[in-house]
Amino acid sequence: MDVLYFAWVRERIGHPKDKVETGAATVRELVAELRAREARYEAAFADLDALRVAVDQELADFDAPLAGVREVAFFPPMTGG
């Protein structure tokens, strides 16, 4: 699946996208896998309250299931308008 990062999440991780092979059942499990990768991932995901997640381009929560999902994105609260 594609994992995308935006705004400061992208900056902390250092690139906008990872292709991930994962058996994670939920977003929360995927986050745990990503955090275990490297310090910069740990830094980006240190505070989940500061993050929002979209699953296949729809806002979701961290307990959302990942079965059949093609794209997950992590970003800070949005500031449009």
Added chain:
Amino acid sequence: MQEAAFDLGAEVNGFAARQSGMGAVVSFTGIVRDIATGLEAMQIEHYPGMTEKALAGIAKEAQARWSLGDVLVIHRHGALRPDEMIMMVATSSPHRTDAFQAAEFLMDYLKSRAPFWKKEVTRDGADWVDARDADEDALSRW
């Protein structure tokens, strides 16, 4: 979604001209505001694909809640200078109340439910704009 500037007058006139039987057109425009530390640029990042879906979803919700003719949303991305226009919404309705309320609803949702992020660039560096609690609270009135 576009990087280029838009002509507010032409957009609103064109929008109004496309309506029929609508007694009211309301438009709102967001403009890059200077800040105390001196803003050099406002960088707007978005999530291509999701942005369009989120905006269409918000517009559809507005159509379901109010009696509207049409809805127009233009939002720019990339680097913008102070006093440049960031975005606009326009709504049309047989009567003004629906057009005004729908425009406010669109703005409230667009601020915290469409995937845009603003970064302020000043001489001292660049910082991501934090989401405001007031913007999140504004959603509860709908």
